[in-house]
Amino acid sequence: QSLISIRTFAEHQWSEHPEGRTVIVERSPLSFLFLNNNLHFVHHKTPTVAWYKLPKLFRDRREEWLRMNNGYAYPNYFALIKAYAFKAKEPIVHPVLRRQAEPGRAFKPRIRARSISGLGSAPVPAEPPKE
Structure with missing residues (x-):
């Protein structure tokens, strides 16, 4: 393994x-x-x-x-x-999720979110949330 x-x-x-x-x-x-x-x-x-x-x-x-x-x-x-061995290979948050989608591009990153109708998705914010 x-x-x-x-x-x-x-x-x-x-x-x-x-x-x-x-x-x-x-x-x-x-x-x-x-x-x-x-x-x-x-x-x-x-x-x-x-x-x-x-x-x-x-x-x-x-x-x-x-x-x-x-x-x-x-x-x-x-x-x-x-x-x-002792450092991250890549950021934990996928890099594409750290930015807004480019105008005219089909890919629009989304995250799971709650809405008035229940569980759904929402556009990913340009900046990750502050911890």
């Missing part, structure tokens, strides 16, 4: 650019156990490729993969643990 938690912790991050949300962990003694899912970005971009072909696919186009995912990569899981 704890080994899977490390991989799950690393897999995604918030990024304004969807390509930069999915990790590449280049080397891992756990690769076989994780079915090479440490190359998670490569898996997302080529979901029909068999798990055992991902390492070669990554090696053959390494620079291109790293450029495509905006450098969200770690040389190994130890580097990830070292970087975030």
Whole structure:
């Protein structure tokens, strides 16, 4: 369970650019156990490729993969643990919820709220509430 938690912790991050949300962990003694899912970005971009072909696919186009995912990569899981063992990887409140939706964009962040008709939702305020 704890080994899977490390991989799950690393897999995604918030990024304004969807390509930069999915990790590449280049080397891992756990690769076989994780079915090479440490190359998670490569898996997302080529979901029909068999798990055992991902390492070669990554090696053959390494620079291109790293450029495509905006450098969200770690040389190994130890580097990830070292970087975030004692500090938050990302803010607890999702960054997109800290701002108003942009005019003309379809995404309008909402929160659960009570209204006169019961439980519903309301637009997220631009600033998080003060504690």
